[in-house]
Amino acid sequence: MNNEDFDTNALWSALMADEDDSEKPVTATDINRQTFARFSIEEAVSYDSIDLRFFGQSTSDHRMGVRPASRALVAIQEAISAVAATLSDYVGKAGRLPSDILAATELKLTPQLQAGSVIFTLVHEGEEQQSLFPIDTGNAFEHSFSSLLSLFDGIADNSSEENALSDIRSFGPRAAKHLFDFSQVLLQESLSVDLVWNIHSGEQRRTTLTRKSAAFLQDIAKSSTTSSSERHFTGQLITVSEIDKQALMLDDQTKISMDAGHVGQDDLADLYRQRVVATVEETLTVNISTGTETSNYTLLSIRPAGVGPRTDADLVVDDEAVAGWTDTSQWPYPDSE
Numbered sequence: 254m255n256n257e258d259f260d261t262n263a264l265w266s267a268l269m270a271d272e273d274d275s276e277k278p279v280t281a282t283d284i285n286r287q288t289f290a291r292f293s294i295e296e297a298v299s300y301d302s303i304d305l306r307f308f309g310q311s312t313s314d315h316r317m318g319v320r321p322a323s324r325a326l327v328a329i330q331e332a333i334s335a336v337a338a339t340l341s342d343y344v345g346k347a348g349r350l351p352s353d354i355l356a357a358t359e360l361k362l363t364p365q366l367q368a369g370s371v372i373f374t375l376v377h378e379g380e381e382q383q384s385l386f387p388i389d390t391g392n393a394f395e396h397s398f399s400s401l402l403s404l405f406d407g408i409a410d411n412s413s414e415e416n417a418l419s420d421i422r423s424f425g426p427r428a429a430k431h432l433f434d435f436s437q438v439l440l441q442e443s444l445s446v447d448l449v450w451n452i453h454s455g456e457q458r459r460t461t462l463t464r465k466s467a468a469f470l471q472d473i474a475k476s477s478t479t480s481s482s483e484r485h486f487t488g489q490l491i492t493v494s495e496i497d498k499q500a501l502m503l504d505d506q507t508k509i510s511m512d513a514g515h516v517g518q519d520d521l522a523d524l525y526r527q528r529v530v531a532t533v534e535e536t537l538t539v540n541i542s543t544g545t546e547t548s549n550y551t552l553l554s555i556r557p558a559g560v561g562p563r564t565d566a567d568l569v570v571d572d573e574a575v576a577g578w579t580d581t582s583q584w585p586y587p588d589s590e
Contacts, residue, residue, distance in 0.1 A: 301377040301394070302451045303360065305329070308370040309464070310443035317371040321442045326362070326373060328435035334358045335428035337397035350427075357393040398450060400424070405448065405460045408469055418473045426478045426539040426546075433474035433541055439467035478539045486531045487558055493521045499552060501531055509533075511550040521555070528558040 307317055307325070338354045360375040377394050404420045421429055439446060439462065449459040462470070486509055492500035495518055498510040511533055513521065533550040540546075 301453050303375045304372055304449040306370050306372045306447040307444050309445050312371045315371060321438050325435055325438040328431045330360050332401060332428050332431035332435065333397045335431055336400055336424045337393040339425040340396050341393060354393060358397060402450060402458055402460055405462055408466045409460055421473050422477045426480050426537055429474045429477040430539045430541060430544055433471055436467040436471040439464060475541055478541050481534055481536045484533055484535050490524050490527060490529050493525045509550055511552045514552045516552050516555060524555060529555050530558050531555045
């Protein structure tokens with residue numbers, strides 16, 4: 254299209270058609286918001302978006318360094334995904350989040366014309382993803398980011414440390430690590446940030462994290478990098494020892510090493526090389542500097558698989574064993590129909 258064919262006045266009128274007639278300055282950000290809204294309508298797609306406006310010493314010239322900007326954006330993305338995983342009751346291996354969670358919370362950076370502070374707009378398209386064993390991720394992004402904004406609101410309102418600490422611990426140590434990173438960017442770069450959530454329904458939520466709030470957030474995040482939970486594993490007990498840790502080989506060939514806890518050696522010896530269900534306490538610790546995750550396990554109880562009250566772990570059955578079951582009496586759940 255030639256420049257002569259481009260009607261600037263017509264474009265301007267179309268972009269600002271939803272504005273009232275009151276006299277007020279029109280900024281490039283206003284134009285961008287109108288463009289975004291109209292694009293969403295034309296494409297018949299409803300998007301949520303997040304505006305992060307950074308302001309302070311490092312943005313005095315309306316620019317922001319690539320390194321601090323990328324660190325901040327990655328931290329907020331990873332925090333949203335980690336909180337969503339916790340709220341979805343996902344319990345997985347250290348350092349891994351399922352593709353369902355990552356897809357359900359993915360944000361995409363969209364360019365903006367700017368005439369003021371440095372603003373990044375992150376768009377959530379809400380695409381549905383399917384996997385072989387899908388996790389229920391319904392409204393994962395909305396629940397996760399809403400929870401984060403509530404935490405930020407509480408900090409901004411000088412909420413008690415006890416309440417904020419309880420909130421951040423409920424998110425899990427993975428999220429705490431990413432919130433630590435996000436607050437660290439604000440402190441190191443002498444920045445504050447406005448967060449605006451433009452909800453596809455037309456509603457809007459906003460909050461601000463000042464450097465003082467960031468310092469408080471960093472302190473409570475630092476003290477929330479360890480969590481404990483009860484888990485059930487099914488596999489073969491391959492090591493019984495009074496000196497070393499006990500070892501369980503899971504069906505996916507993952508080896509779990511466990512402290513014996515209060516379980517007696519004689520009880521363990523009786524189950525050696527058998528298929529068992531082990532109930533353990535998992536302690537997950539995240540290194541606040543490197544992000545390295547470590548899981549330690551303490552045995553709480555152990556029993557032969559298929560005996561006693563069933564748990565989710567009993568549902569994990571070796572495919573070859575199933576193929577060989579011709580007599581229904583061999584099924585691990587005698588009481589099942």
